[in-house]
Amino acid sequence: MTIFNRKSAISSEQKSLRQVGDTVRKRLSGDPGAYRIPVDGLEIFGVADFFTWDECARLIAIVDSVARPSHTYKGTDGSGRTSYSGDVDPFDPFVLMLQRRIDDLMGIDPTFGETIQGQRYTPGQEFRSHYDHFLPSQPFWDSEQKRGGQRSWTAMAYLNHVEEGGITEFTRLDLTIPPQPGALLIWNNMKPDGSPNPNAMHAGTPVVHGTKYVLTRWYRARPWS
Ligand SMILES: O=C(O)CCC(=O)C(=O)O
Numbered sequence: 001m002t003i004f005n006r007k008s009a010i011s012s013e014q015k016s017l018r019q020v021g022d023t024v025r026k027r028l029s030g031d032p033g034a035y036r037i038p039v040d041g042l043e044i045f046g047v048a049d050f051f052t053w054d055e056c057a058r059l060i061a062i063v064d065s066v067a068r069p070s071h072t073y074k075g076t077d078g079s080g081r082t083s084y085s086g087d088v089d090p091f092d093p094f095v096l097m098l099q100r101r102i103d104d105l106m107g108i109d110p111t112f113g114e115t116i117q118g119q120r121y122t123p124g125q126e127f128r129s130h131y132d133h134f135l136p137s138q139p140f141w142d143s144e145q146k147r148g149g150q151r152s153w154t155a156m157a158y159l160n161h162v163e164e165g166g167i168t169e170f171t172r173l174d175l176t177i178p179p180q181p182g183a184l185l186i187w188n189n190m191k192p193d194g195s196p197n198p199n200a201m202h203a204g205t206p207v208v209h210g211t212k213y214v215l216t217r218w219y220r221a222r223p224w225s
């Protein structure tokens with residue numbers, strides 16, 4: 001019985017992840033501002049100048065005000081991420097305005113999105129190779145099932161120029177993306193069929209010179225709480 005329930009829960013979630021995948025793919029493919037990065041085995045898009053210089057400057061100040069030493073995920077593994085991070089205030093009208101812009105670009109119901117997280121890396125800091133999506137072997141898998149389930153798409157904005165290092169690297173693909181101020185990078189952590197995509201593994205390589213600021217919005221299979 002337990003096995004049956006678990007199986008059926010997973011397959012309905014996969015269906016929902018497939019639908020979210022279809023919606024966003026259709027939406028971005030029809031948007032002349034969204035560029036599909038030509039790489040096999042991962043759905044990934046870039047939008048240049050998604051945020052203005054002024055918006056980036058304001059967002060950097062916001063990240064500075066919320067950034068604390070990162071835990072990879074609720075403190076379960078402190079080894080992966082050495083940057084400082086924090087949730088931005090989801091009720092701040094400026095943040096809400098930008099969040100609506102991201103949600104509208106994606107075409108995902110805003111309730112599926114987690115609170116936007118800001119992140120700051122100084123020299124030597126990095127986010128080692130990881131998945132944004134969850135694995136059934138992780139201790140928080142069951143509790144996350146009740147909070148919107150699996151993560152689908154990631155939308156990540158670069159807020160500034162980094163003098164050296166701090167590139168985003170998709171470690172299983174020959175794909176590296178250097179920070180570009182105001183640009184939004186969007187990828188599907190699932191395959192088009194709604195199952196986890198191993199090719200979505202990525203890292204933020206160590207910053208060598210300068211400081212790197214990013215914002216991340218993760219979306220779920222169902223409304224997040
Ligand atoms: O900083 C980066 O380039 C990657 C950040 C990241 O992987 C994340 O926020 O999930």
Ligand SMILES: [Fe+2]
Pocket residue numbers: 130131132202
């Ligand atoms: Fe990530």
